[in-house]
Amino acid sequence: MNCGLLTNKNEPVPLKNIEVELQVQGHVATVTSTLKYLNEEDNPLEAVFVFPMPSGAALCQFSAKIADQEIVAEVQEKQEAREQYDDAVSSGEQAFLLEESEESVDVFRLSVGSLPPRQSASVTFIYIIELSVQADHSLQFCLPAVLNPRYTPAGTGGGIVSEITSSSTGIPYSLSFTAHISSPNPITKVESKCPLEPLMFLNTDHTKAKVSLNAGHMFDRDVELYLHYQNPHQLTAIVEAGAPAAQPGTLMGDPVVMVSFYPEFPESVMSSMSSCGEFVFVMDRSGSMSCRMHNGPGAQERIACARDTLLLLLKSLPMDCYFNIYGFGSRYNSFFPQSVQYSQDTMEQAVQKVKEMQADMGGTEILPALEHIYKQPCVLNHPRQLFIFTDGEVGNTKDVLRCVKSNADFHRCFSFGIGEGASSALITGLAENSSGHAQFITGTDRMQAKVMQSLRYALQPAVTDITEDWSGLSFNRLSPQIKSLFHGQRALIYAQLKGEECQNPDAKGKISVRYRLADQEVTNTVDFSLKPAENNGMAIHRLGARSLIRSLERDEQVDGADKEALKARVVDLSKQSGVSSSHTAFIAVHKGSKEAVKGPLVKRRIPTPMMLHGFGVKSRGMQLQARSRSSRKSLPTKLTRCSKKKSMPKCPDAQVFKMCSRIQAFQCLSEAVSVETSETPKDPLMQLISLQKASGCWEIESTLAEVFGKTEKELIKQIPAQVKPDVWATLLALIWLHGFKIDAQVEWQFLAMKAVAWIRSQKGQVRHVSQCYHGGRNIKAYQKMQTSHQQ
Template identity: 25%
Template sequence: MITEITALRPEECEPVPGAGLGALVTDRGNLPLESVEVTAGVCGLAAGVEVVQTFRNPHEVALEATYVFPLPDRAAVTSFTMEADGRVVEGVLKERGQARADYDQAVAEGRRAAIAEEDRPDVFTIRVGNIVPGERVTVRLGLDQPLPYEDGAATFRFPLVVAPRYVPGAPLDGERAGDGWACDTDAVPDASRITPPVLLPGFPDPVRLSLAVSIDPAGLDLREIRSSLHVVQEEGNTVRLRPGERLDRDFVLRLAFDASTSLALVPDPGKDPEDGSGEGTFTLTVVPGPAQVTDRAKDVVLVLDRSGSMTGWKMVAARRAAARIVDTLTTGDRFAVLSFDTVVEGPEGLGEGLSEASDRNRYRAVEHLARLEARGGTEMLAPLERAAGLLASGGRGGRDRVLVLVTDGQVGNEDQILERLAPRLAGTRVHTVGIDRAVNAGFLSRLAGIGAGRCELVESEDRLDEAMEHIHRRIGSPVVTGLSLEADGLGLLPDGVSRLDSLYPGVPLVVRGRYRGAAEGSLAVRGTDVAGNAWRRRVAGSVADGPATGATRAIWARERLRALEDRYAAGDHSLEEEIVAVSLRYGVLCRFTAFVAVDSRVVAEGGPGHRVIQPVEPPSGWERPLPPAAAPMSLTGMAAPMSAAPGFAAASFGGAPVPPPAPGAAAPRSVAPRVAAPGPRPRLAGPAPVAPPAPAPLGELLAGELRGLREAASLPAADRLRHLEDLAGRLAALAVSLGGHAGLEALVARLRAGGDVEDLWRETLEGLEELGRTGKRRSFWRR
């Protein structure tokens, strides 16, 4: 029997307004985050920003809402408030463990509370507890950020979504650190905190977004304003985002004007600039003049990410970028190309090490790059260690060593990568090229920073040619190296000056620091130019005024905290107390502290009856794969959609999709996908060249020294003294490779001070044991 199927008339099948795949519409809405408002004021090369997030409880019982969101990686978060039912509660910055305890106690007692925590330099989490049914709670974050300036343009970048990140390592047992879709692993102990669930594509716009930027050139000649990715409206000196945009990509403004060399002195609030007893913050900006860039011979290793998250336009852009880098090499250079996902591959026919940059070899490399397609997981550590090994084994003096990484940076094991690479990158410049509309800028900036290189971000194919022109100049030799700072009449505070990197063409040198005494004097920057001649630039200071000066102190503190946190990530766990002290003194949020706001009024007896983690948008420009589904939120039969395509687990994470629990069930540990279960380590295609072994973590190195010390305990006193002298040399070198380590440096100083061999031997044993214990402390985010 054949039944005729009659087509519906158009008016019979009109879609429900705003409906999308997996949508569920209720009178009260379906997700707790109702709106995000960003208001920024740009003044010269700094911006003050207020972020307002409004949460609403659509359920019948009290709610705790969790939102994982990004902020600019160099921004200093300095204030936090909670508003509800006409009450405003100011947040207090506390040590992170204490802030969590205060929040948990308040929520358990039925009081409103909110907490803001930093999980990565550009990933933050807010929890708002005891939102009563139908109520709105608003949280406000105040932050200050510097604007990077290169080649005549400053960039204001504000990220709007945390993209899914690849999580390597073996799953950990015990309590999870967060409520995300990934398991915590030995490589990423807080993976469940940085992996919020992702909405299905097509889900109706769940969050109302408002973003406005007012621009004050601060006396500079503003020639042009360009917006990337978003459509904007200009109203006088204010740029507004077009209504209806989604939180799925970075907002980027580029402001073209000419910066100038200056030394701005900003006394601390309440201090007279002429008062010699106060302190203040300085910002030194040195704009390089025209310089002749030499074609100094160099060894270059190009590492290209071809993992699953690079699917689509990103893979096309990455191939083009990598090919352009290879084409810029000259016959005096040597190079290698490594492409990676879960394996590491190189071009056929180029040999096992660095190859001469002949026309034939460059053609082979470009041909290899042209065939690459996105696949697999982002196992980034192995190829970077391999690249560092190739550069270290180059063996020729007088050549620049350059590592270039092309990636979207979407990995969760940033700290592990930095810890393993930092000791191996001495003498190597590291440049990173981030390709994504929601790039992991924090990690790529940190990686470039430890290699004294540059980070270039590419958010669209339209921007690629401009970005590659910048990168071409960066890969060449810097115009000035070996920079140092001299003060004349300005009392610089020790350990208060930011790191001086090399001076590159088109990129101003920006140095921030603290001073004591009157706001007067000058600074001189010294170095060596490309011709080997001495280079010097003196800049007289002047007291700065205007609205941007209030941000100077906070921006310096954030920069100082990030430098300390990177050293902590590289293995120096003795810095924890100093990091907390700097954060609390200057009122700037970091990974060891948190803002907490607690209301005194009890509004929900027994605490929240429901907990929800806000799902985020799929990043714009991403094609599948996406993360696996998380456990659905449910209450009295109403499930909020917070899932995505399950193929991501199998395609890119090496795991299998896991079915969600039954409606109303809690999310057991087994619901989360087993991300990157232990398996064979990434391999090189073809015969692998011999490379230096990867450095052991700090704890393992100290344990080895401790064993050697105990085994030598029976030697004669003279031999033991020589053993201690050799140990001092090894520990000093290790401290240098870590960028400084207070505990190691103190022990080296004690060893070199000499004394009775028995006392020295005992104190060294105790010192190594204590340093080993600090390396085994429980991670601060899992307290």
């Protein structure tokens, strides 16, 4: 499929080259992207591009070059910029207009006015972004690659449209990518799924390094970097000097400090779990959920993967909680009129309805469903936790986030972006506006693993009551107050430093961050020099400005706010810092000879023949040929590696847990469990999960025996004396999980905890099980079985 700029003969205007320079300082990155085109038409073009950007990014510079003439854009109030652009184009002047989409903060529209025939053109844009923390404490940078079409609810006007295709062959342009990395702590390694040149350290203490992407990138995947630093939980602070040309006392004229706060969770906290909560699962059932998770072999449909995930969640919930499940599309429905108490009966009802779920509810209108949920009374002493699953194809993002924010005191939201191109503005905004957590599931990522990680967050204590002591420093805070952090989350605090002490190059600063974690008071302190770091393009200033601008924009959405005053302040901050906002745009005009360009001005509207499932309507629009994606993803290998290294939550009974650990070492009851065979179900793990009862136990039945490669009679025959059949079945399930599915432990950990807790509740059975373990040990038989399984 042709995409990008096309001629009137449907021939593409060639994109020749993409150059990306990455400057990393600690936890933030400055990204400079240059895209080079050539207009081979005989007519001038006016083109409109739509391209995504990570929602947390601060777009801070844009320039264009026509032939040898460079035009640098300025930030202006949006309407003024549009009028100036129209005037320039109508006068025959070359002009560029770059503005944030009305529908979503992570999509930008670039209008290129009057590109002369047979001329080359290049556009350069610079943005700054915070790097996300991964499960193994590394920092991730993702160069965006794909943006999906987004459904726009009826009556909301035009939507955001773009291409979704990617190809591994025939790419007519190249990519060069280089990253320069500096950090207060030593850099230990840099990883990527893409082939990299060897990491080059630039100093002896390994705090500066350089790495490049190998030539020949095929644009078949995102360019991801994973940066590893020493002492990741250490509180750090970096001070950046103000711009020499800026007036002292202004944001850009004063120093700005960035503090990285990444609290460490002790093992004792990691193993404590709550049994309370109202869990509301909100599932996207729009037509686009029938798309596959990825383009590789064996990919599930999104809705099928969602069904498996809901099944796993239902089996993993604690016995004392409440739950409900909603589906939404052009309409919404719920499994129960209100949240119900978790029991074997309600779980079975829900499981049956989950099996019947299809992507058959039309468009993607999440707002009515959320408004209905928020009107339902909360369950006393059961904190409400929303788990929202969507492929992110929604056009009214700002309305949705406004609704979530207004109900933030009554719930937390755990959001999941499914598939390539889920809107980072929507997914991260849902979590940020409710003190929750966001996940993106793309490529071959397993949805179950990431969802169970979030369930763990929902059941574990979080860092709360966070306060800061700046030890007498005078400052203006630029970032919002931190309300809570889950395990694995990090916060960056930005503040504009004031006062005469900042002028003294020998002056020192100090900040202490105090917080509560599982009824314990903790304090982290860092001393830092007020002498500013070397000039790095004002990255910290601009991220601080972006944080303040976003806070003011959210305040505009509150009923009764002085919207005009807030808008004026946003425009002032945006123009002062050069950071884009919802009320400003980048405008660049080349005031040359002012001679009108000869020939007709050709506007291009490029077809994107991707059917919106359930509608039969084709999206139409323009797409920047440098395909980019707003979603993020973690390396599956990293999740697996983390699950092995990091200890899982401990079982409630030390004796049974110790036994399970020995099972993991292949030393228990080997003759009772057989290997997976070709006759077992295609996904025996999901089969085993589906058979577990709400209490946590399994029962002897033929389907369970099939998972073990046995018959029901064989299992019954092997039940030891004084051990109940359901205890025996539950023990065998634990053995099988530890023996064959240890790599998926992050997915079934809660099922195993419930199973062990149930065994413990059976009077006298723990002692019999322990005796059974010691009497039935057969290492040679189990090793033989293990060998057979590996073959």
